[in-house]
Amino acid sequence: PDGKEIHFRIIDTGLESDIVVGTALVTMYGKCGSPEDARGVFIKMPQQNLFSWTAIITAYAQIGDGKETLQLFEQMLLEGMKPNRITFISILSGCSH
Numbered sequence: 001p002d003g004k005e006i007h008f009r010i011i012d013t014g015l016e017s018d019i020v021v022g023t024a025l026v027t028m029y030g031k032c033g034s035p036e037d038a039r040g041v042f043i044k045m046p047q048q049n050l051f052s053w054t055a056i057i058t059a060y061a062q063i064g065d066g067k068e069t070l071q072l073f074e075q076m077l078l079e080g081m082k083p084n085r086i087t088f089i090s091i092l093s094g095c096s097h
Helices: 003-013 019-031 035-044 050-062 066-078 085-095
Strands: none
Touching: 003 019, 019 035, 019 050, 035 050, 050 066, 050 085, 066 085
């Protein structure tokens, strides 16, 4: 099965709102080069943590969208999240393309 099929199964089981599962979906879509799908999952998450924020930032960094990467980072800071080393590595990567 492909990623979207797995995502539909997750929705059917009601696990999409789980922060760990949601973050894994954001990461999956990011690695597949689909940051818009990653963002759709991210927005639907009832809450975000450092890992989910880093996952969505990385999704845009991987396609070289430095502007969106930085905008998400700013939004993360406004939400009171404190970045870690991985977050900064993703930001630098996104801005280097």
